[in-house]
Amino acid sequence: MTAATKGTPLDTAAIRAQFPILAREVHGHPLVYLDNAATTQKPQAVIDALTGYYSTMNANIHRGLHTLAEEATAAYEHVRKQVAEFIGASSHREVVFTRNTTESLNLLAYTLGARLKPGDEIVLTAAEHHSNLVPWQLVTQRTGAVLRFIELNDDQQIDVDTARAAINANTRIVSIVHMSNVLGSIAPVAEIAEMARAVGATMIVDAAQSAPHIPVDVGELGADYLAFSAHKMLGPTGVGVLWGRQELLADLDPFLGGGEMISVVTREESSWAALPHKFEAGTPNIADVIAFGAALDFLNEIGMDAIAAHDAELTEYAVDRLSRLEGLDIYGPADPAERSAVIAFNYRDIHSHDVATILDRSGVAIRAGHHCAQPLMRTLGVPATARASFYLYNERSEIDALVDGLLEAGERFGFER
Amino acid sequence: MTSNRESQNPIDLDDLYRDVILDHYRSPRNRGARDDATISAEGFNPSCGDEIQLSVAILDGTVNGLGFGGSGCSISQSSASMMTEAMTGRSLESAREMSKHVQQMLTDDTFDLDAVDLGDLEALSGVAKFPVRIKCGLLAWKVLDQALANASGESVSDDSDIPTRVTSG
Numbered sequence: 001m002t003a004a005t006k007g008t009p010l011d012t013a014a015i016r017a018q019f020p021i022l023a024r025e026v027h028g029h030p031l032v033y034l035d036n037a038a039t040t041q042k043p044q045a046v047i048d049a050l051t052g053y054y055s056t057m058n059a060n061i062h063r064g065l066h067t068l069a070e071e072a073t074a075a076y077e078h079v080r081k082q083v084a085e086f087i088g089a090s091s092h093r094e095v096v097f098t099r100n101t102t103e104s105l106n107l108l109a110y111t112l113g114a115r116l117k118p119g120d121e122i123v124l125t126a127a128e129h130h131s132n133l134v135p136w137q138l139v140t141q142r143t144g145a146v147l148r149f150i151e152l153n154d155d156q157q158i159d160v161d162t163a164r165a166a167i168n169a170n171t172r173i174v175s176i177v178h179m180s181n182v183l184g185s186i187a188p189v190a191e192i193a194e195m196a197r198a199v200g201a202t203m204i205v206d207a208a209q210s211a212p213h214i215p216v217d218v219g220e221l222g223a224d225y226l227a228f229s230a231h232k233m234l235g236p237t238g239v240g241v242l243w244g245r246q247e248l249l250a251d252l253d254p255f256l257g258g259g260e261m262i263s264v265v266t267r268e269e270s271s272w273a274a275l276p277h278k279f280e281a282g283t284p285n286i287a288d289v290i291a292f293g294a295a296l297d298f299l300n301e302i303g304m305d306a307i308a309a310h311d312a313e314l315t316e317y318a319v320d321r322l323s324r325l326e327g328l329d330i331y332g333p334a335d336p337a338e339r340s341a342v343i344a345f346n347y348r349d350i351h352s353h354d355v356a357t358i359l360d361r362s363g364v365a366i367r368a369g370h371h372c373a374q375p376l377m378r379t380l381g382v383p384a385t386a387r388a389s390f391y392l393y394n395e396r397s398e399i400d401a402l403v404d405g406l407l408e409a410g411e412r413f414g415f416e417r
Numbered sequence: 418m419t420s421n422r423e424s425q426n427p428i429d430l431d432d433l434y435r436d437v438i439l440d441h442y443r444s445p446r447n448r449g450a451r452d453d454a455t456i457s458a459e460g461f462n463p464s465c466g467d468e469i470q471l472s473v474a475i476l477d478g479t480v481n482g483l484g485f486g487g488s489g490c491s492i493s494q495s496s497a498s499m500m501t502e503a504m505t506g507r508s509l510e511s512a513r514e515m516s517k518h519v520q521q522m523l524t525d526d527t528f529d530l531d532a533v534d535l536g537d538l539e540a541l542s543g544v545a546k547f548p549v550r551i552k553c554g555l556l557a558w559k560v561l562d563q564a565l566a567n568a569s570g571e572s573v574s575d576d577s578d579i580p581t582r583v584t585s586g
């Protein structure tokens with residue numbers, strides 16, 4: 001792969017050549033894939049890792065004594081180390097594999113939530129994805145704890161002041177989205193983690209959108225727990241990560257019980273396996289975890305700094321082109337420097353579903369709707385938005401295709417170009 | 418790479434966005450609740466957030482008029498607008514029959530338009546060729562079914578894909 005040196009624009013032609021799906025057409029047009037916040041496409045190396053595992057190594061892990069089991073276990077555990085390195089964790093024992101971000105957050109809500117009492121406060125933000133909201137709502141129903149929300153400031157951004165207004169001596173848990181899947185904004189997690197620490201609260205970060213797009217270091221963030229999904233960062237579906245500080249994970253009760261997560265089992269009771277296996281009950285998603293390793297190799301080879309710079313440049317170009325269209329509203333921070341890779345918008349009075357259908361006919365894939373963030377839609381005062389989201393293989397010409405498609409949609413609904 | 422079905426029978430955006438549909442979207446008919454409503458119902462599409470409220474005035478087994486509210490895409494809103502016109506003056510029985518036909522048309526792209534006269538509603542026949550938009554077209558009709566069934570003293574089976582409920586009446 002011939003990626004340019006870190007910090008400079010990527011060689012997107014060379015990158016694109018490694019994603020077979022980008023060669024396909026949709027309705028007679030080249031695919032322009034701008035739905036990366038939902039899930040990203042997969043490079044050949046990831047696809048090969050998946051088939052390679054099944055064709056050469058398939059075995060159950062952690063229990064077999066034969067060669068295949070040994071190889072599969074080593075490959076699976078190697079990815080755990082890769083993940084630890086990718087997010088700056090101090091040990092691979094801090095990395096738990098789950099199915100996705102949602103499951104990681106549910107694990108935390110279930111285990112941490114069990115310790116809460118009536119009147120304890122859980123602080124979220126106005127911009128949470130349902131996966132970092134609904135699990136905590138379930139906790140409040142079980143425990144009598146209450147939810148508090150960090151509001152958006154006038155620039156539709158989570159900031160230190162709005163956070164200060166929500167965090168107090170009753171706060172037990174602060175769980176916030178690092179990078180919003182709607183606004184594209186990046187929250188000041190380190191400062192908010194400081195506030196959480198000051199009141200003795202646990203700090204959880206939903207990194208589903210940030211881990212793919214910007215360098216994420218759990219130490220720098222000051223987080224206690226962090227969750228993200230492989231499928232949003234070139235990896236396969238079915239793999240999520242939960243990172244937690246070792247002493248905290250060690251102190252948590254298990255989430256799911258069964259095979260793999262135990263040490264000694266009698267008829268009456270059991271003792272738990274060492275970290276991280278205590279949280280990985282049953283046969284895990286071995287193949288997809290191993291393929292996720294290939295995705296991390298791919299990202300590392302290009303470098304997260306270079307990816308972040310590329311995404312920022314494309315975002316700036318897109319904000320510039322889109323904001324020149326008459327009747328186009330962009331949500332989120334006005335300054336492109338404060339956002340990354342995600343642009344939610346509405347065009348004219350055309351509903352976002354109509355926009356998405358019309359764009360699809362010219363091969364442009366975007367998302368439309370509430371983006372699993374209905375409360376945020378209400379805060380923004382819109383029923384739905386269109387959303388374009390970028391990744392390392394996207395190019396300026398694809399944003400031009402988006403703009404052309406929008407003009408065509410406008411025409412169909414009776415607006416002049 | 419296009420699907421076989423599409424290469425045999427190319428699908429055009431014009432099939433979906435007929436003039437009649439765009440006209441009803443831009444200038445909705447019978448928008449707003451009716452003062453003489455005997456029954457009100459609402460429904461929404463959880464996957465996309467479209468919503469429709471319907472108020473129906475029924476007297477002596479006849480639909481005297483309908484009003485609708487809500488928000489959503491051109492297909493959901495124009496489907497509701499066209500429905501309010503097409504249902505006015507029908508007997509309960511005829512309205513329910515018509516609703517059944519329209520829903521068949523919306524979901525089946527081989528529906529025979531010559532078999533029943535659906536008037537302007539035939540403009541919605543293209544929706545069946547856009548599978549992700551079928552629910553948009555169906556929403557208003559599911560709400561209507563809920564209202565009419567209630568008016569006839571029946572209950573409709575719960576459709577969790579498009580939840581509907583009677584709000585008064």
Ligand SMILES: Cc1ncc(COP(=O)(O)O)c(C=O)c1O
Nearest residue numbers: 100101102129131181208209229
């Ligand atoms: C900010 C954010 N959090 C959580 C999630 C949930 O991710 P998953 O569906 O992989 O569990 C998403 C994905 O859409 C997201 O964007």
